Amino acid sequence: MTLVAIGINHKTASVALREKVAFGPDILSDALRSLAAQTRTGEAVIVSTCNRTELYTNQVESEQLIHWLSQFHNLDEEELRSCLYMHTGQKAVQHLLRVSAGLDSLVLGEPQILGQIKKAFFDAREVGTIAHTLDRLFQHTFKVAKQIRTETEIGASAVSVAFAAVNLAKHIFDDLSRSRVMLVGAGETVELVARHLSEQGATDLIVANRTLARAEGMAAEFNGQAITLPQIPEHLHECDIVISSTASPLPILGKGMVENALKKRRQQAMLLVDIAVPRDIESEVADLENAYLYTVDDLQGIVQKNMKNRLQAAEQAELIAQQQSQEFVQWLRGLDSVATIKSFRTQSEELKRAALARALERLEQGADPEAVLNELANKLTNRLIHAPTQALSKAARQGDLDSLDLLRSALGINDN
Incomplete structure (x- = not known):
């Protein structure tokens, strides 16, 4: 096959x-x-x-x-x-x-x-x-x-910035189903972040975007809440995690805004992940106590390290794939051998039945039993060795020593 x-x-x-x-x-x-x-x-x-x-x-x-x-x-x-x-x-x-x-x-x-x-x-x-x-x-x-x-570790490490951001959040907060997340922006990257968050159990999302309609579309898909960028200060203190990726030329979240939110949170920790270029979150936010700010550069470092890990794991995975493909093909060849053996047995049985029927018919007609048995043995032997004899002759004529040795082995031919 x-x-x-x-x-x-x-x-x-x-x-x-x-x-x-x-x-x-x-x-x-x-x-x-x-x-x-x-x-x-x-x-x-x-x-x-x-x-x-x-x-x-x-x-x-x-x-x-x-x-x-x-x-x-x-x-x-x-x-x-x-x-x-x-x-x-x-x-x-x-x-x-x-x-x-x-x-x-x-x-x-x-x-x-x-x-x-x-x-x-x-x-x-x-x-x-x-x-x-x-x-x-x-x-x-x-x-x-x-x-x-x-x-292997082929899928254990994040190798995209979006996935790395979510993994970071999960590492810090453990159970994302208990955390409120604010996503700033509604582009492809933020949408991918939202999907990863959903897969990791996050259910409480706020999507903030310059255009409310776009925010509403994404929020509806993930059963979240939509707001505009100017509304962020009203809701920032409610959020444990903020992940931002917009095309804004200027920062959207400043140090003062985050500081006010932390005061309302009574200094409860907040994770802020800025994956925008240029930055969406002022770098000074990192100076605030209980504000943990990670930038795209931090995540790229994680991604590069993880990619090296995946490449090493891929070598192990390639070896498994090669070994397992061989195992499957051996099973497949086994099917072919079973079918071939079945055909050979069926063909031999048909030859036997035909020869035996001829011998019984001659005996009923009064033929000499010894002559009938000799004829049966000769005809059956000739028919059974006909195809192997042709194959042996062909291999010998063509000088195909490998095939000749294989046929001798298969037929049990021993020169001794």
């Missing part, structure tokens, strides 16, 4: 092309059925995210898949081919394991891709394009991804 994986990702194709090759929910079911029809086993899984589109199939030629993909999306085949990668057999298995573990992601070790691959598998199973081989492959993949997360 031959597993095949083809695809494009953020390393090989532009956003424009990735958008054209994507499979949205509205076309996924039809695409899976159409793709599965190209294979001899009817198996297919399509992984489609903003950073990659990949096809996983069994018993089909890579070229056929490329042609299908270009035809399905009405794209120029040569243009598509130049951005595609193709893997077969163990390389296909190892690629899927690497992708699931975040080793092929834009952010090394990010965990979201595993959930996306699980969804792709369950979507395919619901449509009916999962059979024994791909089911075993993806179940093996989920097990290995968990093993990599457990045995």
Whole structure:
């Protein structure tokens, strides 16, 4: 059996092309059925995210898949081919394991891709394009991804400024569900911070932004409260954590504003994380007692250190992926050997039944039993050794000593 994986990702194709090759929910079911029809086993899984589109199939030629993909999306085949990668057999298995573990992601070790691959598998199973081989492959993949997360530090360290800010808050306050957080700004970075906060259990959010409508949109998504920037002094004392990232050319939170908030808090500690350039929070805030100010430079240092840790963990993860891909291919080859042995036994049994039926027929006709037995033994022997004899002769004629030795070993031929 031959597993095949083809695809494009953020390393090989532009956003424009990735958008054209994507499979949205509205076309996924039809695409899976159409793709599965190209294979001899009817198996297919399509992984489609903003950073990659990949096809996983069994018993089909890579070229056929490329042609299908270009035809399905009405794209120029040569243009598509130049951005595609193709893997077969163990390389296909190892690629899927690497992708699931975040080793092929834009952010090394990010965990979201595993959930996306699980969804792709369950979507395919619901449509009916999962059979024994791909089911075993993806179940093996989920097990290995968990093993990599457990045995390495691939996902333990923050490698983005947004994630580092949230990790810092969690380290200081431990249980974020008990903390009130103010997010200043409503751009992509703050939105990412909000998502990380939500994943870490934070539920009490205030979103402050120059435009109230934008703040309301983000606050609604995370069940928070929206305010404008001028309203910050009214609410700052309520907050344990402040994370700010705006495009303002001047600081938004000054030393006096924070000092007043701390007085209202009766000097209860406040964490302030400024990930804006230029700064949103005056540097003098760090001089205040019970105000803990971290800047983007502090977080970048954390990120760089953590990235080194992830790179070391990635080496361990790569080794696990390689070993586990070999293990899966051995299982796959075992399926082939079982099928081959079954076919060989069936064929031998048919030869035996035919020869025995002929012998019994001759005995009923009164033929000499000894002659019948000799004929049975000769015919059965000739039929059983016919194919091996041809293979031995061919290997000898071609000087293929390796095949000759293998056949001698398989047939139990001993010169002694």
